[in-house]
Every structure is written in C-alpha cells, then in structure tokens.
Amino acid sequence: MRVLQKYFALEIGRSVLFVLIAFLALFAFFDLVGELKSVGQGGYTLQKALLYVALELPGYVYELMPIAALIGTIWALSQFAARSEFTIMRASSMSTGLAGLMLVKIGIVFVVITFAFGEFVVPHTSNLAQRTKMLGKGQSLSSEFRSGLWTKDVIRSDGMTGETIGSRFLNVGAAQANGQLQGLKIYEFNNNFHLVSLITAAKAEYQGANRWLLHDGSEAKFSDTSMDQPNKTSDLTDAIATERFSSRTLISEMTPEILSVGFTDPEQMSAIDLVSYTNYLSENNRETARYEIAFWKKVFYPFAVFVMMALALPFAYLHFRSGGVSLKIFTGIMIGVSFQLINSLFSHLGLLNTWPAFATAILPSALFMLAAVGALMWVERR
Structure with a gap:
C-alpha cells in the first residue's frame, strides 16, 4: 500500500503542479496586458510592471490551489480509469475509504502550502506590489478619496x-x-x-x-x-x-x-493581522463583520483542498467510455469556478444579512463536501 500511496502522490502532485503553473501563466499574462496601459505614467516602467505582476503571483497561488488540486486530481484519476488501473486497484481490495485516505494524505501537503502562502507570503507580496505600483506612478495611497x-x-x-x-x-x-x-x-x-x-x-x-x-x-x-x-x-x-x-x-x-x-483587501491580510485589526475596530466601536468573515475564511479556505479532492474522487469510478477526459476536466473547471463564486457570494450575503461569520465562511465548503459524498454514493451504487 505504501507503493500505491507513493504512486498516487507522484501522479497527482505532478498534475496539480502542471495545472497551477498553467493558471499562473494565464493570469500573469492578463495582468501584464492590463498594466501595459499604465507604463510610461510618471516613473512606472516596464520593469516595474513586471515586478508588480510577479509580486501578485503568490496571491493567485493561494486562490487557485483548491481549483488546481481539483483539476489535477481529476486528471490523474481519469488517467487511472482510462488505463483501467483504478479497476485493478479496486479488484486488489482498495476500498473507496482507502482511496479517500490516500487523497487526504496528499491533500495535507497542499493545505500546508496554501496556509503558508495565505498567512506568510501573500500579505507581504501584495503590500509590496501596491507600493511598487504607487511609487512608480508617483501617487499617494489615499488620493482617490475626496476628503482623505x-x-x-x-x-x-x-x-x-x-x-x-x-x-x-x-x-x-x-x-x-x-x-x-x-x-x-x-x-x-x-x-x-x-x-x-x-x-x-x-x-x-x-x-x-x-x-x-x-x-x-x-x-x-x-x-x-x-x-x-x-x-x-x-x-x-x-x-x-x-x-x-x-x-x-x-x-x-x-x-x-x-x-x-x-487600502488592502481583507482577503489578502494574514489571520493575525485580521485579529489585530478586528480588535482595534471593536475597541473603537466600529463595524467588524467584514473582517470577522475574512478571518474565518482565512482559517477554513486551505481546507477547501480536501473538499475539492473529495469531489474529484468520483471521477475515478467513471470509465473512459462514460465521457472523455476533456469533458471531465471541463466539469472540474466548472466545479472550481462555481466554488469560488459561491464562496464569494456567501461572503456578501453574510455581510448583508449579518449571518455569523463562522457559518458564512464554512457553509460553501460544507455544501460542496455534501455534494462530494452524494456523488460518491451514487457512483458506488452504479
């Protein structure tokens, strides 16, 4: 079973890394195109635009890791199914629970990476990116506010x-x-x-x-x-x-x-900074709901990797004749996009309806986990 675990980890890790690099290249290209129109304003050169785009990449790693884990796992498991490897594994007494446990062990690595980027890397690189852009253009951070x-x-x-x-x-x-x-x-x-x-x-x-x-x-x-x-x-x-x-x-x-x-998006702040700023707002009798929701999302978001990989597991039970790999990848992309949209939607709904911050942050992941369990039960019955 150790050999099988290593094989799973190697194939899924390679696929997730490939998907993540592809997404980063795509987003970097779009960001660079968007920055080109600002090149030449003040001292904002092409080099500074490239530096700004590079500093924004860690934020995309944090945001895209669950989706990359979903698509990469779907790709790897679909290849197993297409080559009948998964069927052989099941015939060799590998249960659904054991397959899920192997995915959990692999997912721990992605969870740690996501947490490390969100807590230690993104807050600093995002701040540096904004400062690089503002200093390059010679602008002040609060120039967009009429009254300061x-x-x-x-x-x-x-x-x-x-x-x-x-x-x-x-x-x-x-x-x-x-x-x-x-x-x-x-x-x-x-x-x-x-x-x-x-x-x-x-x-x-x-x-x-x-x-x-x-x-x-x-x-x-x-x-x-x-x-x-x-x-x-x-x-x-x-x-x-x-x-x-x-x-x-x-x-x-x-x-x-x-x-x-x-001037900072709460989603780009670390959990420690969110706690500190929430306490500051609370002491001054100011609204804290937005930052409380951002804090709990920061806590739970890395664990969305487990949810996405659980959603990918049912694809291993679908044989190649049930649908091409490209269709499965497209389905995975749609699931990932839906998760991001619903996650963002719940943040706004929770803020508007004063829902508890904890529930607002965890509900999207809980709903998708229920969908993953339902999909597994369905494919096993078939």
Whole structure:
C-alpha cells in the first residue's frame, strides 16, 4: 500500500503542479496586458510592471490551489480509469475509504502550502506590489478619496496605557507609499464628546512604538467652561488658545499597518493581522463583520483542498467510455469556478444579512463536501 500511496502522490502532485503553473501563466499574462496601459505614467516602467505582476503571483497561488488540486486530481484519476488501473486497484481490495485516505494524505501537503502562502507570503507580496505600483506612478495611497482617509482612535491618560479619557478622529489628506502622511487634521474629544482640541500638521512621520512626529502644525485648544454657553464674541476668543509648533510627538494606536488596511483587501491580510485589526475596530466601536468573515475564511479556505479532492474522487469510478477526459476536466473547471463564486457570494450575503461569520465562511465548503459524498454514493451504487 505504501507503493500505491507513493504512486498516487507522484501522479497527482505532478498534475496539480502542471495545472497551477498553467493558471499562473494565464493570469500573469492578463495582468501584464492590463498594466501595459499604465507604463510610461510618471516613473512606472516596464520593469516595474513586471515586478508588480510577479509580486501578485503568490496571491493567485493561494486562490487557485483548491481549483488546481481539483483539476489535477481529476486528471490523474481519469488517467487511472482510462488505463483501467483504478479497476485493478479496486479488484486488489482498495476500498473507496482507502482511496479517500490516500487523497487526504496528499491533500495535507497542499493545505500546508496554501496556509503558508495565505498567512506568510501573500500579505507581504501584495503590500509590496501596491507600493511598487504607487511609487512608480508617483501617487499617494489615499488620493482617490475626496476628503482623505478617516480613522478613529482613543486617548488614554498615560499614552498607550491607562484609562480612556477621550477619543480622537484623524483625517489624512494623503498617505504616501513610503508611509509618510500629509495634510493631517486631528479632532480630539473628551468622554462627553466635547471638542477639546484641533491639531493640524503639514506632514507626519512614523517613529515606531506608536509614536508619530508631526511637522509644521498648530493646535487649537477649546475650554469646556468657556464654551458651554458663549454669549459674546470675546467669550469665544477666550475659549480658544492656539499655538504653533515646528514638530511634536503624537502617541496613537494608529500605525502605518493599520492605515494600510484601509487600502488592502481583507482577503489578502494574514489571520493575525485580521485579529489585530478586528480588535482595534471593536475597541473603537466600529463595524467588524467584514473582517470577522475574512478571518474565518482565512482559517477554513486551505481546507477547501480536501473538499475539492473529495469531489474529484468520483471521477475515478467513471470509465473512459462514460465521457472523455476533456469533458471531465471541463466539469472540474466548472466545479472550481462555481466554488469560488459561491464562496464569494456567501461572503456578501453574510455581510448583508449579518449571518455569523463562522457559518458564512464554512457553509460553501460544507455544501460542496455534501455534494462530494452524494456523488460518491451514487457512483458506488452504479
């Protein structure tokens, strides 16, 4: 049985690798064609376009691995059936359960690869790809927003520790790809939601340890007692104290990583980053459903490889005369595309209907696994 396991692994691994490379080449070609129209804008050269396309490839590896596992397994098993090898294996006491177990052992390798790409490779390469594109074109990350980027923060009595004494709303005019912020407006409120300070700064640079260095700015402080019921213009004047500064430090929970999330697809974030950002949103009383769904999808998506390989197993029971290999491959492609569409559809439905994030993420895989079990029962009865 060890020889048979090795034979299965070799044939399926070779087929999956071939399918994956073919898909990557196809998507890389389309991406490059799409980038060619931007070549020549600013400093965006053909070399940078090629680098951008290359950095996007790990994301496609993550997304396409279940489909490649499905099509590659269908191809290998269909070849077994066409050469009557699978029939001989079954006659030699190989049960459906044993065949499924061998596929599970092979699938573990693909699951680990998918998880590693999704958690450790894609978040970094996707971020580098966007920065390469923006720096090449000389664009800022938030240039597409009319009012800039808005984010919310809390003010604590002792920098990053201590009790919460207020809240802070930050408006960033432009976030450069190098991490520098430009055109800042910072509104600080106390716990009664009274405006106590308005800070403006021409730019800000991150110093690490939750510290930002603000440059060329001013701060207007508002007195609570004088601003309660102002009756005269002089009261308003006395209530506001303004001072200018060339540089000052701002301690904030906001970091470049948190800001970059505003421009990053949650599907491209790691599970650790999703947990961190979800906690940040929760602490600031902001909606977290989208990121919770993305987190659970990140957890379950690698295991979709098992589901796809289970769907491929019934094809081994269909003899060559029941349909050509090309028809089986086409069917596999349609199944894979359907899985991706339904997976995406459930994410939107779960977000719109406030379904539990766990259920939203696992339902597509569960439905396709039920379909795989049903297909196996059907082919065995035949």
